[in-house]
Amino acid sequence: MARIIIELRHPAHLLPPQYVAVEGESITVGRGYDNAVIVPDAYVSARHLCITLRETGWEVQDVGTENGTLFRGVCFRGQVFTAASGEEILIGRTTVKIHLSADSVCPARRLAGGSAERDIPAPLCRPLVLPGLSAIAGLGMLNRAFYGVSEKLVWSKVFSQAVGLFVNYLLAALIAAGFWALIGRLAVHRACFRRHYTIAVLSGVLYAGVVLALDYAEFLLDSSLTIAWVVATAAMVACFLYWHLSLSTPLSDKRKWMLIIGALCVVLLSAATAYVTFSDDLLKMRPYYDNSVYPPFFPFPSGKPLNLFLAEITR
Amino acid sequence: MPKLNVRIGLTAAAIGMVCALGWCRPVLAAATAPPESSQAERLFQRYKQSVYQVRVIDAATQEKKSVGFGFQFTPAGELATNFHVVSAAVHKPARYRVECLREDGTRESASIVYFNVVHDLAIIRLEQPQSEYIPLGNSELSKGAMLYCIGNPHDLGTAIVSGTFNGIVEKTLYRRILFSGSLNPGMSGGPALDSHGRVVGINVSTAGNEISFLVPVERLAEIYAELQTQPEHAQRSWDKLIEQQLVDNQNYFFQMISSAEWKHATIGDATVPGEISSFFKCWGDSQEEILYRWSVLRCDTDESVSVADDFYTGTMLYQYVWMESTGLNPMQFYSLVRRTFSSGFDDDFAFDNIGNRDDAQRFATRSGIVRSGNQKWKMAVSTRGYVKYAALCDAFIAMASLDNPRKALIVKMQLLGVQKKRLQEFLRKFMEQIQWPG
Numbered sequence: 001m002a003r004i005i006i007e008l009r010h011p012a013h014l015l016p017p018q019y020v021a022v023e024g025e026s027i028t029v030g031r032g033y034d035n036a037v038i039v040p041d042a043y044v045s046a047r048h049l050c051i052t053l054r055e056t057g058w059e060v061q062d063v064g065t066e067n068g069t070l071f072r073g074v075c076f077r078g079q080v081f082t083a084a085s086g087e088e089i090l091i092g093r094t095t096v097k098i099h100l101s102a103d104s105v106c107p108a109r110r111l112a113g114g115s116a117e118r119d120i121p122a123p124l125c126r127p128l129v130l131p132g133l134s135a136i137a138g139l140g141m142l143n144r145a146f147y148g149v150s151e152k153l154v155w156s157k158v159f160s161q162a163v164g165l166f167v168n169y170l171l172a173a174l175i176a177a178g179f180w181a182l183i184g185r186l187a188v189h190r191a192c193f194r195r196h197y198t199i200a201v202l203s204g205v206l207y208a209g210v211v212l213a214l215d216y217a218e219f220l221l222d223s224s225l226t227i228a229w230v231v232a233t234a235a236m237v238a239c240f241l242y243w244h245l246s247l248s249t250p251l252s253d254k255r256k257w258m259l260i261i262g263a264l265c266v267v268l269l270s271a272a273t274a275y276v277t278f279s280d281d282l283l284k285m286r287p288y289y290d291n292s293v294y295p296p297f298f299p300f301p302s303g304k305p306l307n308l309f310l311a312e313i314t315r
Numbered sequence: 316m317p318k319l320n321v322r323i324g325l326t327a328a329a330i331g332m333v334c335a336l337g338w339c340r341p342v343l344a345a346a347t348a349p350p351e352s353s354q355a356e357r358l359f360q361r362y363k364q365s366v367y368q369v370r371v372i373d374a375a376t377q378e379k380k381s382v383g384f385g386f387q388f389t390p391a392g393e394l395a396t397n398f399h400v401v402s403a404a405v406h407k408p409a410r411y412r413v414e415c416l417r418e419d420g421t422r423e424s425a426s427i428v429y430f431n432v433v434h435d436l437a438i439i440r441l442e443q444p445q446s447e448y449i450p451l452g453n454s455e456l457s458k459g460a461m462l463y464c465i466g467n468p469h470d471l472g473t474a475i476v477s478g479t480f481n482g483i484v485e486k487t488l489y490r491r492i493l494f495s496g497s498l499n500p501g502m503s504g505g506p507a508l509d510s511h512g513r514v515v516g517i518n519v520s521t522a523g524n525e526i527s528f529l530v531p532v533e534r535l536a537e538i539y540a541e542l543q544t545q546p547e548h549a550q551r552s553w554d555k556l557i558e559q560q561l562v563d564n565q566n567y568f569f570q571m572i573s574s575a576e577w578k579h580a581t582i583g584d585a586t587v588p589g590e591i592s593s594f595f596k597c598w599g600d601s602q603e604e605i606l607y608r609w610s611v612l613r614c615d616t617d618e619s620v621s622v623a624d625d626f627y628t629g630t631m632l633y634q635y636v637w638m639e640s641t642g643l644n645p646m647q648f649y650s651l652v653r654r655t656f657s658s659g660f661d662d663d664f665a666f667d668n669i670g671n672r673d674d675a676q677r678f679a680t681r682s683g684i685v686r687s688g689n690q691k692w693k694m695a696v697s698t699r700g701y702v703k704y705a706a707l708c709d710a711f712i713a714m715a716s717l718d719n720p721r722k723a724l725i726v727k728m729q730l731l732g733v734q735k736k737r738l739q740e741f742l743r744k745f746m747e748q749i750q751w752p753g
Contacts, residue, residue: 150643150651152605222684286666287678287697291657293649293715300717303684303691306746313681313696314735 002053003101006037008094026052029096043067043092051098058083058098067092124198133201134170140208141165173200184248192247203240210236219292222301234264355463358512359475364447367415368467369396369504371403374410384466384505385415385439388451388514392444395535396504397519398430398437399621405430405553406623413439418473429542432557433564433620434489434534435519438542449506452513454492454531456480461510462494464518466502478525488568488594488618491528492516498527557622558704561732564620564629565707569737577748582612583637585724585751590614606642607651611635625670628732636725645720652723656693656715668709668731676700684717687746691717698735707732712742724751
């Protein structure tokens with residue numbers, strides 16, 4: 001008598017997998033109560049599969065169901081196929097895997113490490129990447145502190161300022177990583193703190209670069225690139241959110257994108273609400289203008305003749 | 316300059332402040348020679364039937380919102396007072412009405428007939444006029460002539476204050492008589508009489524310490540003459556009248572500026588417009604920091620036109636900041652320039668000349684890089700239109716020179732109540748006058 005373990009997975013992975021152990025050489029799977037394994041799925045037939053242990057593996061028969069059975073990308077209806085232990089068989093919306101009690105389980109380490117498809121690119125996991133990224137961010141802060149100096153240059157002051165900025169930045173990254181690690185712990189029983197932290201630091205560095213580039217572009221083109229700002233920010237937020245979500249949740253791509261778009265919509269909507277509510281007061285009582293006066297790394301744009309500029313005011 | 320009408324809630328605070336400053340102490344020098352006091356006594360006896368406390372009464376509480384003073388100057392029952400005393404009733408006739416209180420305590424209602432917002436004068440008419448009135452004189456007196464001002468300081472009771480005539484204030488766009496005597500809140504709109512008992516001026520404002528200002532009586536005569544040619548109030552709106560007066564004022568202002576020879580001032584390497592007209596005053600300062608030096612030059616006018624309690628206009632101000640690096644590298648220098656350029660609007664200018672947001676439209680800002688002469692400038696021009704007086708707007712301008720990585724000139728300007736057309740002309744001329752070789 002063999003002990004067969006049937007693993008059932010909810011289509012959206014919203015529930016933890018369910019394991020049913022059955023004694024016997026041959027078992028039936030379906031929605032009906034007379035089956036050895038009962039699958040609560042509306043798209044599964046009353047009797048759906050008949051599974052028999054053979055020496056070559058598991059002989060699986062679809063008993064002529066309405067929706068059929070999907071195995072290795074092929075739909076079977078009333079036919080027999082042979083599956084190996086642990087292979088995915090899709091009936092209705094439920095994934096079924098068949099195991100023998102003698103099969104070895106997946107090593108705990110691999111489970112905790114996650115599957116390859118959900119991981120961040122391997123180069124980012126190299127030991128020096130995280131300190132390297134942090135160092136780049138730190139240099140950026142130092143640069144900012146240095147160019148803000150208008151008194152006698154005291155390096156200790158510059159450093160302390162840079163350290164202040166840097167600590168704030170790292171703290172923000174830590175909080176973000178902690179948040180996502182918690183989500184991961186709850187959703188997939190796995191907290192990839194270090195990976196989330198890498199992503200957070202990387203996103204900060206990249207976004208600082210984008211901000212600088214857009215700032216200069218605005219100045220050199222002598223116009224405000226509001227749409228470019230919104231698009232660049234939204235795109236970056238979307239990318240990094242996608243990454244964090246992939247690591248910490250079992251959601252399908254479609255759902256991840258729905259979630260991201262939803263989040264961006266909420267942000268946009270609240271920004272629009274804030275604008276409508278407060279802008280009248282703000283814009284009436286204080287004028288706002290583009291105040292960039294950038295140093296001449298590049299030649300300054302030639303500018304408009306005075307008369308032309310003044311004519312625009314009166315328009 | 317503080318105006319002289321008393322407002323509800325402010326009275327107690329103002330009296331408190333006066334006492335705190337030591338003004339409540341007995342003033343020994345006030346003991347005046349007998350002939351003078353008898354003169355004041357005679358004048359007061361003669362005219363006490365012709366002077367009134369002018370009150371703006373709130374319709375909901377039937378209590379006074381603010382008080383000032385007025386005097387009858389025609390047999391037909393026309394009273395002169397300050398525009399700022401009755402401005403609330405002009406702007407919100409449904410909520411406020413004007414009432415006059417005689418020396419003997421009888422109340423009479425009055426209606427606003429005409430005013431000039433720029434000269435801060437208003438003419439109101441009593442419904443049941445008395446026949447006594449004070450004749451108008453002229454303000455061509457010699458310095459030192461005795462003047463007697465009547466009013467009701469801090470709503471304490473009708474008082475007559477003596478002082479001396481000290482000529483017309485210099486460096487102002489509009490003539491104001493400098494009166495050396497104390498005017499206090501509540502005396503606004505009261506008459507200033509010469510020793511023959513003729514009106515010389517109308518009390519308007521004070522700078523404290525016996526420095527007080529009167530509107531010359533000729534202005535009142537002009538406005539009264541103007542009134543004869545105007546249709547009745549029912550046929551036009553006060554807003555239109557105010558707008559017309561503000562536009563005329565602005566035209567006069569810019570005519571004075573453009574006709575005058577502009578004096579130049581030097582700041583750093585640059586030559587810039589300095590006191591561009593006789594009514595501008597300039598102030599300068601400079602400092603040596605460790606890695607750079609700066610100097611600042613600020614020119615402004617004392618003129619302002621009070622349209623309502625929380626709305627003044629008609630002032631102009633421009634400020635230059637010159638910065639020169641002695642040890643900063645170009646990036647540090649530009650970073651400093653940027654901070655000065657962008658902080659300017661908030662630090663140097665008040666945007667509270669319009670207290671009620673419904674009176675102003677939103678700011679519209681244009682910024683960009685502008686070529687003028689041999690320099691490139693980053694320039695930002697913010698304007699906000701007036702809601703009720705659509706021809707006019709407030710303009711705030713900031714600009715910073717870009718070309719030199721070691722030296723920079725930052726200019727900021729504020730022009731309240733201008734037409735955009737005038738603004739454009741003025742800015743063009745102004746920019747042309749900034750000379751900076753290299």
